[in-house]
Amino acid sequence: MARIRVGLIGLSTAKTFTGRGCWTAVSHLPALLQSPEYEIVALANSSVESAKRSIAAQGLPESTKAYGSVDDLADDPDVDLIVVSVRVENHYELAKSALLKNKNVFVEWPMAANTAEVEELAALAKKNNVQTFIGAQGRASPMMQKLKEIISSNKIGRVLSSSVVACSLSRSVDVWPESLKSYLDMESGGNEFTIIFGHFLDSFVHVLGDLSHIQSIFKTGYKTVQLTGPDNNIVDPAYVKTSPDQILVQGITSSGAVASLSFRKPRYNGDEHDLRWYISGTEGEIMVTGPSTWSIVDKDAEIRIKNGDGPFEVVDFQSYRLPAAETLSPMAANVHSMYNAFAKGDTTKYATFESAANTHRILDEIKKAAYTD
Structure with a gap:
């Protein structure tokens, strides 16, 4: 070929x-x-x-x-x-x-x-x-592949609720490089909401389905930041920030489950995990923990599942990792898996323009519904 x-x-x-x-x-x-x-x-x-x-x-x-x-x-x-x-x-x-x-x-x-x-x-x-595809490599990550399999197999029964508490990137909340200042602008298209939250939302709806009946709150806790130049010199001591650092979203998934997503950006993270995601069903519950860069470094993530009164069971998802990815850096591994899926036409592991547009529409609904401060 x-x-x-x-x-x-x-x-x-x-x-x-x-x-x-x-x-x-x-x-x-x-x-x-x-x-x-x-x-x-x-x-x-x-x-x-x-x-x-x-x-x-x-x-x-x-x-x-x-x-x-x-x-x-x-x-x-x-x-x-x-x-x-x-x-x-x-x-x-x-x-x-x-x-x-x-x-x-x-x-x-x-x-x-x-x-x-x-x-x-x-x-x-x-x-x-x-043919088209989008850099939402979370869909190709072994962690998301395994989660989708667990949900599809009915291992925890009918999903009743999903709760996410996450901490976004650990970069300082009040000092920022001038070269990345568009990240601070809500209208730039590339900010905390569309990139960090957007990456997760794309994987979330890929696993659990679309969101409707949306309610949301955006809050900017740090309204100004210091912009620094390439030598860490201050080029603007009080640059106005409009993208939110606190994002709260509630809704109902297409299967009828109650969903809540809370993304925060604290000055100091008090949790050893940046991501905690609970998916509760009629027959059990899944708990996912991992770093803020979960879509890249999912080797550091963990999936645990509990059925009945027994203890949580750690679920192995590394078998989904392509052998070639083992020799690649974390930043390239899931991207490699995404390319592999595209070459094979396996749309269960990558986002087309059409499916990515659906995630963008949901982001738009969340933005329109948001109370902002």
Whole structure:
């Protein structure tokens, strides 16, 4: 079977994760290089020169083509799949250009900066009959695969309720790098709500179904933050923050279960686990614990299940991990599994534009229903 020929948009010269601009290099690049189903044949950056620098820095073959625009990349007949892994503000423009050229497209999560852009991209992909997927790698994680299996097998009976208490990323609540300031803006499309909460929500509805009858509260406990430059110098002592650091959501799942999700961002985390997720059924209960980066480092997570009066049983989910993922960093492992699922057409393990658009709609409903302060 011929390999899928990939054109990457957004590959930097970075070797390690140091912040914005590094994700493609530390996740997509190793995930693709480790996969026998894919071949990286081209790069597009802001200029041809920038693409050539990344090709050389990352040790890609000299035959790898360098482009300075998505249109030039999409015109290449040797490219089967275009991967858009840049700032969310640019997702719509780049993905649309690729779709108009009838290319298969991957876009990082969030799919676009707002739901109107998301709906347009999903409709265009459907109209042009191309294959798409989204960087919601939580669906491909062994932990979520096992949870979905447990729920589908009726091991805990009919699900009655689900309660989530989570702590978002441990980065300081009152000091922030200027290069990531869009994360502090509720309207940027890439913030605490759409990224951290959004990643979890996508996996949540993938396992338990959609949410309706939504009630929500957004609260910004730290209304200003210090912005720092590359040398940790203060460039703005009181930058106004509009994205929430406290997110409370209640609703009913499509199966009729009561659901509550509480995401907090404390100055000091008093719990050894960043995530505690209880799923209660008529015949038992599941408890999931893990780090805030659960969709990446799910090896550090744990699933326990209790049926009847017996003790909690620790459930093994590592068997879902692909052998190749064992040699990859945590940032690349589940991304590799997602690519593997796409190559096989297994939509139970990755989000298409259509299914990702559904998660974006629910995020929109939560936002519209929110009491804000």
